[in-house]
Amino acid sequence: MQKDLTGTGAFVRNCWYVAGRSDDFDRSLKAMTLLADRIVLFRGEAGEPIALEDACPHRKLPLSKGSIQGSTVVCGYHGLTFDCTGSCVAAPTQDNAVPKRAVVRSYPVEDRYGFLWIWMGEANDADPTDIIDIPNFDNPTWGKTKRGAMEMKCHYLYITDNLLDPSHVAWVHLTSFAGAGTDNRPLDLEEGDDFVVISRWIAEEPAPPYYAQMLPFGDNCDRKQHYECRTPSTAINMSIYTPPGEGGADKPVSENAFINISYNFITPVDEETSLYFWFQHRNMFADDSSIDEKMFAGAIMAFNEDKEVLEEVQIGMANRKTPYLNLGLDAGAMRFRHKVAQLSTVEQPGDA
Numbered sequence: 014m015q016k017d018l019t020g021t022g023a024f025v026r027n028c029w030y031v032a033g034r035s036d037d038f039d040r041s042l043k044a045m046t047l048l049a050d051r052i053v054l055f056r057g058e059a060g061e062p063i064a065l066e067d068a069c070p071h072r073k074l075p076l077s078k079g080s081i082q083g084s085t086v087v088c089g090y091h092g093l094t095f096d097c098t099g100s101c102v103a104a105p106t107q108d109n110a111v112p113k114r115a116v117v118r119s120y121p122v123e124d125r126y127g128f129l130w131i132w133m134g135e136a137n138d139a140d141p142t143d144i145i146d147i148p149n150f151d152n153p154t155w156g157k158t159k160r161g162a163m164e165m166k167c168h169y170l171y172i173t174d175n176l177l178d179p180s181h182v183a184w185v186h187l188t189s190f191a192g193a194g195t196d197n198r199p200l201d202l203e204e205g206d207d208f209v210v211i212s213r214w215i216a217e218e219p220a221p222p223y224y225a226q227m228l229p230f231g232d233n234c235d236r237k238q239h240y241e242c243r244t245p246s247t248a249i250n251m252s253i254y255t256p257p258g259e260g261g262a263d264k265p266v267s268e269n270a271f272i273n274i275s276y277n278f279i280t281p282v283d284e285e286t287s288l289y290f291w292f293q294h295r296n297m298f299a300d301d302s303s304i305d306e307k308m309f310a311g312a313i314m315a316f317n318e319d320k321e322v323l324e325e326v327q328i329g330m331a332n333r334k335t336p337y338l339n340l341g342l343d344a345g346a347m348r349f350r351h352k353v354a355q356l357s358t359v360e361q362p363g364d365a
Contacts, residue, residue, distance in 0.1 A: 015336045023357040024048045025245035027134030029144050031278040031290045034160045035124045044077035048133050049283045053077040057084030063097045064120035127160050156299040158309040160292045165320050167327035169246050169279045169287040174346040176248035177211050179238040185318050210241045211345040217257045223311045235260025245353050248277040272296040
């Protein structure tokens with residue numbers, strides 16, 4: 014059988030992933046699987062996020078079946094109690110002899126941009142400054158949609174493939190992102206050590222339905238599709254719209270440009286399931302809640318269209334009886350997969 018696509022081996026662990034929206038976590042125990050690790054997440058007395066291995070070291074009952082006491086979690090079997098570092102701080106059945114080996118793994122976690130980020134690698138290597146920087150996040154002149162979340166029953170790299178493919182919108186997103194030129198205009202490719210960008214300018218064509226009512230100029234416009242992925246699974250999709258004649262690769266961004274940036278964060282659950290989080294950020298109409306709602310509803314519709322396709326791709330590729338092939342439009346995705354494979358090889362030699 015033909016080999017699987019490059020980069021579908023071991024997960025990349027030494028990086029920050031989104032575990033969920035910050036509001037998804039409170040003073041209750043939430044069991045999750047991330048990168049095939051079973052984890053329990055909750056907030057301590059001061060609201061601080063805590064993430065621990067979801068298994069008591071005694072008989073591996075999930076700690077998520079226990080209870081919270083202050084900023085500790087109490088196992089529901091025999092009361093072994095663990096603090097935010099994963100150390101056992103109480104053993105009621107042998108009060109004078111807390112077992113030294115009663116330790117669970119703890120995971121560094123940080124609240125930022127309305128998401129809860131978790132470091133899945135070696136805890137001592139976690140640096141919060143490595144979390145993605147989002148320019149203008151606190152700029153009051155920029156508008157934001159609310160944060161979205163969904164589960165997709167597919168490998169996370171099928172999602173990054175999709176997010177490095179501007180052409181699929183012409184067939185998958187007919188009522189939202191599709192538009193003239195998205196099916197066959199030439200694509201530009203740029204890459205660095207940890208990113209790949211696929212982009213193109215489309216000149217003097219009508220805007221797609223998703224954007225048409227938001228643009229502060231006429232029906233025709235210049236449009237840039239910017240599809241960027243950063244290892245291992247962050248995607249930044251940017252749309253730039255200008256009046257006709259003001260756009261183009263050889264020109265600075267027009268002062269009249271409408272810019273919308275979709276930040277997409279994909280977290281592997283296991284080899285066949287992924288969590289997908291996002292929000293959209295625009296340089297106009299900061300206080301227009303109706304645009305927030307329209308953009309969020311449109312994104313939900315479009316991402317569900319992606320979900321339907323990608324979940325079928327997962328099934329088809331996992332059960333294929335004949336070879337698959339790559340098209341020219343897959344060049345960026347294949348280069349990105351190669352970068353992910355290199356990272357996992359460095360972390361776990363021989364496993365990628």
